[in-house]
Amino acid sequence: MTFNLTCPVSASVADRILLAHGEGARLSRRLIREELLTAFANLLLAALADGATLPYIEGNVVMTIDSSVVTPLFFPGGDIGKLAIHGAINDLAVCGAEPLYLSVAFILEEGLPIEVLRRVVASMKDAAANCGIVIVTGDTKVVPRGNADQIFIATTGIGRLRPGVTLAMHRVQPGDVVISSGTIGDHGLAILAAREGLELGEGLTSDCAPLNEIVAHLLELGSDVHFLRDPTRGGVAAVMHELVEQTGLGVQLDESRLPISPAVRGASELLGLDPLHIANEGKVVAVVASRCADRAIAVLRQHSLGAQAAVIGDITPAPVEVVLRNRFGHLRVVDEPTGAPLPRIC
């Protein structure tokens, strides 16, 4: 026979992830107890059941799921752990929900230094604590070396729909304005520069941040807020394209109003990339009634994450396309990226 039925495990604490850490027996339990339970400490998780029974939730439950496969694991402005937590929080936030609970599944590659896992877990702990969200249950799998790349993390968020919120794409109407809560393109370019070791100048930093607070403030404006989305993969362009596809309306963006940092502007010009195509991890795109635009901008700018909030465009009756008006008044069609400029950015 050509396969190994067992592989040796040192009696001392291993400093790397072993296949046995995923086998559901003693080493699994030790890993969970020493590396995860101590970090994420809470009573629901401590029960170590196959699932968590949550305290009673008043109102409608909102549920999300996301997986994080970013490389490198650590980058300017964040890391895979922070991304996994904020991703779930942001998906809940743009659905109009107050984030409450998370479940987390790790897929670990054999040979991963436990120190790396520890850093990721510490970052997740801080990110969750800062948002008052509780990690209540989890799962850990280990795959043989070469069958995954270091760490993948799937995260499910559970939240409570804020009373009275009716966000939906079909509420978007001609005449509505499109708002970005801040600069665009920061996350994707920070990852690209970190991964490829590009010298693109200073200041390329991921915008990875939790949107629950700033979105809660925005939602206080009531039913004039029609639709929210966090423009992650595919950037603002992908959100706008999905919007025109689903609604049959058009979008006209205004190039001179797009908030873009000097670092992102420089790097994207150098690389021939369009910041509208580049992922963000701490921005919200809002479509609101035009009468509400000034108040929305004011509310966003009061929050530290919204200092550069701006109206970036309008919803038009037709044609069903996304166009950009440049500073000379000319219109050009904004396409979606059709290739794969930046795999594994989130």
Added chain:
Amino acid sequence: MTFNLTCPVSASVADRILLAHGEGARLSRRLIREELLTAFANLLLAALADGATLPYIEGNVVMTIDSSVVTPLFFPGGDIGKLAIHGAINDLAVCGAEPLYLSVAFILEEGLPIEVLRRVVASMKDAAANCGIVIVTGDTKVVPRGNADQIFIATTGIGRLRPGVTLAMHRVQPGDVVISSGTIGDHGLAILAAREGLELGEGLTSDCAPLNEIVAHLLELGSDVHFLRDPTRGGVAAVMHELVEQTGLGVQLDESRLPISPAVRGASELLGLDPLHIANEGKVVAVVASRCADRAIAVLRQHSLGAQAAVIGDITPAPVEVVLRNRFGHLRVVDEPTGAPLPRIC
């Protein structure tokens, strides 16, 4: 510069997963619409929001998470899709919850034939429909060739705690009996045989099955049912070890009463494996008050998944260990596996 900013995408429908399928733009949406939405069709999912707003849930919500990394993807008795759905349902079931909703995250390897994804998705659709559980939201990531192995699936289950259920490890008492709902070791050996191409005789088939119905019947027996767990990775031995660790009690299993199929018995003797260490994917281990044992066995045997249900042991006051009484009355300690006999079995 040494990296590619874009990779070519044929205009025709690709028959393999491309990096661009994960980029959040047009190809992502097409993949989701054509391969996932049509299969999992329901109104909640069709909204394609960042999350799903669930209908009002009366009572306590139970939440689980699990990831499936099994290889091979298809094996006698099941496939990774069925496993991903049943895994979530079973975790909810043994927590005493009625399964209601699922969210699913795919991590796909570039180059995966779309036909393979389609088969997995079709299997997930059938498994979910058979259990009356609805897939309400999802996520799809693509990683470059060699950064994952074909398909990984993370699944979160949301359920409603059945009224009056108080399952917990701390409710286990000396004198309680340990019940298995059927034969043990089937799943792990089926995977091992399929993966390694072993000729282990006929009849090695995964027991992959949803436990929600059989567990619901068992829970009608009321508070005499103290604790439930599905003995997946690490097998029955790992569940028993966790029980003695957490409760400070002992477990005495009875070798002559362990339900083991002839195929599993033969294969495990040949390979020198202990069926108590081998994973199951459609069995529940129950700890119940002894006065309830006969009724519990009767209820389990009425269900097609419980035809071979048996009392397999007792909870003892001390010492804190798991022992097996063989057919001659001798006791031996049941250890946990400390190596990694079977990576990627679920």
